[in-house]
Each structure stands twice: as structure tokens, then as C-alpha cells.
Amino acid sequence: QVQLVESGGGVVQPGSSLRLSCAASGFTFSSYALHWVRQAPGKGLEWVAVISDDGSNKYYADSVKGRFTVSRDNSKNTLSLQMNSLRAEDTAVFYCARVPCTGVTCPTRFDHWGQGALVSVSS
Amino acid sequence: SYVLTQPPSVSVAPGQTARITCGGNNIGSKSVHWYQQKPGQAPVVVVHDDTDRPSGIPERFSGSNSGNTATLTIGRVEAGDEADFYCQVWDSSSAHYVFGTGTKVTVL
Numbered sequence: 001q002v003q004l005v006e007s008g009g010g011v012v013q014p015g016s017s018l019r020l021s022c023a024a025s026g027f028t029f030s031s032y033a034l035h036w037v038r039q040a041p042g043k044g045l046e047w048v049a050v051i052s053d054d055g056s057n058k059y060y061a062d063s064v065k066g067r068f069t070v071s072r073d074n075s076k077n078t079l080s081l082q083m084n085s086l087r088a089e090d091t092a093v094f095y096c097a098r099v100p101c102t103g104v105t106c107p108t109r110f111d112h113w114g115q116g117a118l119v120s121v122s123s
Numbered sequence: 124s125y126v127l128t129q130p131p132s133v134s135v136a137p138g139q140t141a142r143i144t145c146g147g148n149n150i151g152s153k154s155v156h157w158y159q160q161k162p163g164q165a166p167v168v169v170v171h172d173d174t175d176r177p178s179g180i181p182e183r184f185s186g187s188n189s190g191n192t193a194t195l196t197i198g199r200v201e202a203g204d205e206a207d208f209y210c211q212v213w214d215s216s217s218a219h220y221v222f223g224t225g226t227k228v229t230v231l
Contacts, residue, residue, distance in 0.1 A: 035220070045160075047221065047222060059219070061219060109168045110158075113165035
């Protein structure tokens, strides 16, 4: 079965960096676009970033553009999110999610989600 | 940027029907997806592409989309349906994926 497992969350100070990973299994990793979606404590879902199946195309939410970088290693079935210049408002649970699509502009649903990784930015 | 507006809360008695709306400019021209999220859990898609149900989702969950409003309908509501629900679309003008503001469904 499809599994997505996030790791790398933790407590960091404002201005610092953190790298999240998402280990995938149960499907052909290189055939799917992947996303990061976050949820601040007690708040709604916010889309963060998407990367195409081959890693050649990426889009970001305006709130993270220029600070976050999404990448993937298809040889290791791993998705990553490098987060720099972290702010208090980045505090959230970060989910990796799969879409049944290869590209970054598919009007489709997130069909599988990980369990989430908590990132807390606080001084 | 494209905005999706949902009512913050909907309350419904067991066995009755719950309707959750998702308002957006000409949303009827977009594919709308609905997610259920229970406390401490990841979201799960319950309706996709306006009206389709993934395997394993009860027929009690149905969707519609027209004009400026999409609707998720939950028939014969059960206590286990209590959760937060989100609508979602892809906005071609911004190339962004957009979630609605979320609706908490309470079963009385």
C-alpha cells in the first residue's frame, strides 16, 4: 500500500533552517508529482509547494517563495523540503502528499498523505 | 489570489443531512475536491472531481458544483462523520493549489 512518512521536524529559532524529508513506498515514486501542504496549529490547510515527477518543474506558495526549496531523489524514493529563514508563522504540521499526476499543473486531488511532521519556530 | 469560502461550522442531528458549501468565483468551471480531517489525523479525500467518490468512501458522501458554489452533502449523518471538511481546487491563473477555509461538522 502507498506510504508516505515525513521526518525532520523539530523546534528551531526564527531565522534558522530546517530540512524535512518524506520517504515513499508502495508505488512507482518517479511517476507522480508530489506536494507539501502545511497546517498551523488550530488552523486550516495551506498548500506549500509542488514538484513534478522528474523534478524539473516546481511551484511555490507566495508565503514561502524564495525561502523554501522542494526537491526529490527518485533513486531513493525521497521528497525533501529545505526551509530557510524560518519565521514564527511557519510553525505548522507539514504533510507530504501525492497526486495522481506527473506535472505541477494538474487540477486533481491529493490522494495519499503522510502523517505529518511538526515544525515549531520559536525563540 | 483565488479564495474559497466555507461556513466555519455546520451542526446536524444523527440521521439527518449535512450540506457544506464552498464558494468561489466561477467555481463551477473548476474541479473541486473535498477532504475530511479528524483530530490528529491527515486529511482524507471523500469526493473528487466534483462528484466522484474514492473506493471505500460511503455513498452517503456526495458532491455537486455549479456557478459560484460547490456543495458536499453527507446523508444519514453518523457520529463518526464529525470532523473538519475542506474543499480544494487548482487555480490556473496563479498555478496554485487552493484550500477552502474549512468547516467543522458537529453531530448533535
